[in-house]
Amino acid sequence: MKLLQFLLLATLGSILCYTVLDMPPRGEIDAPASRMESPVGTPVAGAYYIQHAYEDTHTPNMVAVVLADYRSVDTFGEVVVVFAGVMTCFFVLRRRRP
Amino acid sequence: MLEIIEGYYAYFFLMLLFVIGLYAMMMKRNLMKKIMGMSMIQSAAILFWILSAFKEGATVPILDRAISLDNPDLYLNPLPHTLMLTAIVVAVVTLGVSIALAVAIYQNYNTLDERELLARMEEEK
Amino acid sequence: MISQTQSPIIEIAARGLAPVIQLLGIYVFFHGHYGPGGGFQGGVLLAAGVLLLRLGIGASHSQAQVTSKSTVALCALGAFIFAGTGLVAILWGGDFMDYAYLPVQWLEAADLRYYGILFVEIGITIAVMTGLIAIYDDLLGIGNAGNN
Numbered sequence: 001m002k003l004l005q006f007l008l009l010a011t012l013g014s015i016l017c018y019t020v021l022d023m024p025p026r027g028e029i030d031a032p033a034s035r036m037e038s039p040v041g042t043p044v045a046g047a048y049y050i051q052h053a054y055e056d057t058h059t060p061n062m063v064a065v066v067l068a069d070y071r072s073v074d075t076f077g078e079v080v081v082v083f084a085g086v087m088t089c090f091f092v093l094r095r096r097r098p
Numbered sequence: 099m100l101e102i103i104e105g106y107y108a109y110f111f112l113m114l115l116f117v118i119g120l121y122a123m124m125m126k127r128n129l130m131k132k133i134m135g136m137s138m139i140q141s142a143a144i145l146f147w148i149l150s151a152f153k154e155g156a157t158v159p160i161l162d163r164a165i166s167l168d169n170p171d172l173y174l175n176p177l178p179h180t181l182m183l184t185a186i187v188v189a190v191v192t193l194g195v196s197i198a199l200a201v202a203i204y205q206n207y208n209t210l211d212e213r214e215l216l217a218r219m220e221e222e223k
Numbered sequence: 224m225i226s227q228t229q230s231p232i233i234e235i236a237a238r239g240l241a242p243v244i245q246l247l248g249i250y251v252f253f254h255g256h257y258g259p260g261g262g263f264q265g266g267v268l269l270a271a272g273v274l275l276l277r278l279g280i281g282a283s284h285s286q287a288q289v290t291s292k293s294t295v296a297l298c299a300l301g302a303f304i305f306a307g308t309g310l311v312a313i314l315w316g317g318d319f320m321d322y323a324y325l326p327v328q329w330l331e332a333a334d335l336r337y338y339g340i341l342f343v344e345i346g347i348t349i350a351v352m353t354g355l356i357a358i359y360d361d362l363l364g365i366g367n368a369g370n371n
Contacts, residue, residue, distance in 0.1 A: 005125055013117040017110055025105025027154035029171050033178075034153055036170065046151075046175035050159065051167050053176075057336040059256050060161035062176040063183065067261060068340040068347075071180060072320040075343070076305055078184040079350050083302045085191035086354045089198040089361040090295055160258060187263050187351055194358035201362060 108149055116142040129200045129210045136196065140189040144182045151178040237279020245272035252348050256340070262347030269348070270355040277356075282365045291365050294357035301350025308342045 024031035032038060036047045053065040067075055115138055122135025151174050157165065159176035166172075204210055207218050245268070252265025276285040289297075309320040317324030322339025323332035330338075359365075 002125070009117055009121055009124070012120070013113060016113040016116065020109040020113060021102070021106060023106075023109065023150075025101075026108050026149060027152050028105075029153050029155075031150075031153075033150060033175060034171065046177050047170040049176050050170040050173045054161050054167070056333060057340065058333045059337055059340060061256055061258065061261070062159040062161070062173070063179050063259075064255050064261050064340060064344070066176050066180040067183065068343040069320075069322065069336055072309070072343060074181075075184060075347070076309070076320070078188055079302050079305050079347060081188050082191050082350055082354045083298055085188075085195045086295060086298050086357045088195050089358045092195075092198045092202050093361045093364070158259065183261070183263055187267070190267075191354065191358070194355075194362070198358070198362060 109146075112142050112146050112149070115145075127212045129203065129212065130197075133193065133196050133200065137189070137193055140185075140192075144185055144189070147178040147182045147185075151175040234280050237275050241272045241276045241279070244275065245269055248272060252344065255344060256337070262344035263351055265344075266348040266351030267355065269352040273352075273356055274359055277359065277365070282360075282363070289353070289356055291357075291360045294353045294360060297353040298350050298357060301346045301348070301353065304346030304349065305343055306346075308339060308346070312339075 028034070033044065033046060035044055038044050049062055049066050049070065053062040054060060057065050057069055059065050119135045119138030119142060122138065123132050126132055126135065153171060153174055156172055156174045159173050159179065161167075200210060203215070207215055209215060209218070248265045248268030248271070251260035251268055252262060255261035255265065273285070273289050276288060282291075308322070308325075311326065312321045312324045313319055315324045315326050320339075320343075322336045325335050325339055327335060327338075
């Protein structure tokens with residue numbers, strides 16, 4: 001049983017290492033996520049954010065602009081997840097009165 | 099061969115980290131070790147995204163007056179950084195929730211061993 | 224439940240280091256517009272300062288900075304500041320989180336977005352900082368009923 005599990009993990013690891021060879025290599029400038037246009041001709045989000053972040057918000061830090069302006073609803077969801085985790089800990093570990 | 103190693107060694111190490119985390123989640127019997135494995139899988143996923151943002155010869159995604167904005171190849175891609183910034187905090191919170199559940203289990207059963215827990219649950223039925 | 228530590232070295236080190244960590248957290252938060260940083264990182268650093276005090280000088284003595292009872296309420300307040308910034312934009316005729324519609328007349332849209340990002344990050348900082356402290360307090364049983 002244990003041997004079977006090890007074999008399963010080794011198979012998964014080799015499959016992952018083989019499929020990752022189809023990704024662009026590390027630091028490639030011509031990777032699809034780094035181009036101005038995607039292979040089907042639509043603008044890519046990363047290049048758009050780099051070029052328009054400062055003139056839209058006058059904030060030099062592009063990560064902060066994407067975090068709190070372009071994708072702010074996403075960040076709001078994350079904050080709600082943090083609050084939900086806090087409430088879960090609170091209700092799971094609260095001392096029950098006898 | 100050397101090109102493949104030079105371009106992909108980071109991916110290989112991340113896949114190794116992922117498989118080690120999965121090994122801990124599958125085969126360890128202690129619940130705390132399973133939680134550690136979950137944290138390792140999260141780290142592997144986060145580093146994989148950060149790796150996809152890297153461009154050779156680019157600088158951090160903070161506006162520098164000396165570097166023009168016309169060529170986006172001179173700045174790193176800010177989108178994976180943003181997504182992983184939120185994912186790290188959520189990973190910490192999920193770690194907290196899972197440890198809280200482990201503490202609650204320990205208070206009820208006085209053990210964290212998986213097989214003992216299953217046997218204890220069978221007894222209580 | 225958790226007794227105060229007997230070692231003076233740990234106590235002095237925690238007392239000396241915690242304000243420095245918190246100052247660094249405030250710097251990272253307010254410098255988030257111009258350099259690496261922002262709400263999440265600053266909040267985690269502020270929480271690290273408070274947790275170092277909790278570890279170093281004991282749970283009951285470190286209540287003076289952030290009490291265990293107020294953490295969950297402050298976490299909700301942080302999420303509410305975040306949502307409230309978006310709701311104000313809705314009330315003045317924009318979409319959710321469209322900071323260009325915030326009700327300040329004498330600023331142009333780009334500068335309004337600059338201040339909108341600042342308000343949102345204040346909410347994130349409060350929520351993350353108090354959230355991490357609340358998880359730590361719950362895990363150690365600090366601040367439970369009759370067990371302070």
